[in-house]
Amino acid sequence: MQPRDLSDHVAYEAGRGIEEVARELGRDPSEFIKLASNENPHGPSPAAAVAIRETASSVSSYPKAAHADLTTAVAARWGVTDEQVWLANGGDGAIDYLHRATLEPGDDVLVPSPGFAYYGMSSRFHHGDVREYDLEREDDFEQDADAVLERYEGDRLVFVTSPHNPTGSTMPLEEIERLADATDDETLIAVDEAYGEFADRDSAVALIEGLDGFEARDDVAVLRTFSKVYGLAGVRLGYAVVPEEWADAYARVNTPFAASELACRAGLAAIDDEEHVVRTVETTREARAYMREHVDAHVWESEGNFVLVDVGDASAVANEMQDRGVIVRDCSSFGLPGCIRITCGTEAETERAVETLNAVLKDLDLETQPPGDSTAEVADS
Ligand SMILES: *Cc1c(COP(=O)(O)O)cnc(C)c1O
Numbered sequence: 001m002q003p004r005d006l007s008d009h010v011a012y013e014a015g016r017g018i019e020e021v022a023r024e025l026g027r028d029p030s031e032f033i034k035l036a037s038n039e040n041p042h043g044p045s046p047a048a049a050v051a052i053r054e055t056a057s058s059v060s061s062y063p064k065a066a067h068a069d070l071t072t073a074v075a076a077r078w079g080v081t082d083e084q085v086w087l088a089n090g091g092d093g094a095i096d097y098l099h100r101a102t103l104e105p106g107d108d109v110l111v112p113s114p115g116f117a118y119y120g121m122s123s124r125f126h127h128g129d130v131r132e133y134d135l136e137r138e139d140d141f142e143q144d145a146d147a148v149l150e151r152y153e154g155d156r157l158v159f160v161t162s163p164h165n166p167t168g169s170t171m172p173l174e175e176i177e178r179l180a181d182a183t184d185d186e187t188l189i190a191v192d193e194a195y196g197e198f199a200d201r202d203s204a205v206a207l208i209e210g211l212d213g214f215e216a217r218d219d220v221a222v223l224r225t226f227s228k229v230y231g232l233a234g235v236r237l238g239y240a241v242v243p244e245e246w247a248d249a250y251a252r253v254n255t256p257f258a259a260s261e262l263a264c265r266a267g268l269a270a271i272d273d274e275e276h277v278v279r280t281v282e283t284t285r286e287a288r289a290y291m292r293e294h295v296d297a298h299v300w301e302s303e304g305n306f307v308l309v310d311v312g313d314a315s316a317v318a319n320e321m322q323d324r325g326v327i328v329r330d331c332s333s334f335g336l337p338g339c340i341r342i343t344c345g346t347e348a349e350t351e352r353a354v355e356t357l358n359a360v361l362k363d364l365d366l367e368t369q370p371p372g373d374s375t376a377e378v379a380d381s
Helices: 020-024 046-058 065-078 092-102 117-125 145-151 173-182 203-210 242-253 261-271 274-294 316-325 345-366
Strands: 087-089 108-113 127-136 155-161 188-192 222-227 238-239 308-309 341-343
Touching: 020 316, 046 261, 065 087, 087 145, 092 117, 092 155, 092 188, 092 222, 092 238, 092 242, 108 117, 117 127, 117 274, 127 145, 145 173, 155 173, 173 188, 203 222, 203 238, 238 345, 274 308, 316 341, 316 345, 341 345
Parallel strands: 108 127, 108 155, 155 188, 188 222
Antiparallel strands: 087 238, 222 238, 308 341
């Protein structure tokens, strides 16, 4: 026998790791830095690393108390009830849960293009049909309700990424509210805030809870992850914050114990490790500013822990940078063959990335937009 027809399905293309690249090129891993997957340059929260070590001897038990305690801690952080917090195996797991909780076979899901590949993958796993709305390069990938509504046709689920990966743009809460108002009662707006901590913006949890002058509503959910600001990408932990009305759906859709004992204990420690968060956000802001100022090509403004750079030929530039020891993300797979995405590193890493990129641009003599000018014509991209 065979699996079902998976011809519509596409494999996730993750950023490449140092070990993988070094082995392929027959070189020493220590020659490389990786700024390709928006990982935390300071590593995991130190408190979380201690918690993981301390939990090692008790992993023979299923995670029950730790799951309950982390749910309560996350709920307290947002001022919501425990039932509104859906812990999951990474933000990706939370994306799965929202699909499971909403989709009937053949329902439509509207996702941004360019955008995060896992939305569509998960939609297809759950027998949904994927449709796309465009974020326009000419508008600097600006996000507003109209960009989505232009393509909206009663889709059951609409994904908004704010800050957006890979461009760094955000959608203001007023626009998310306008979008939710303009769509059907039975349409869920899923606001992916995987990079929320790096942005100078309020969370869309305000829309769910009716804070800051917004009216409370039951058609918005928010996604968050421990992978980025907390530096826990390897343990796989994320969650959705959902409207109170949905509370009892979690027990019916979640994979039992998908958030592991190690993940929950790490999450509990990380959420209290304010110092690591502050340090990470500071480093990120400095790196973003440094790259915008010093890269000899157009760098879009970003509210994430990365920047998108117009290099003309992403594949050539990313390959050449990799040869010179700096691994960045070629955005061709996002539908942006002229752009690379560079994760904010430590000060030293960021400086090395900029120096390497500028040298590569000079050596390859590619035509790119001049720095700061996003309206200029772009050659061949
Ligand atoms: C990283 C990321 C996520 C979540 O990743 P996990 O590691 O599964 O938590 C979700 N959405 C976007 C846009 C991301 O970049």
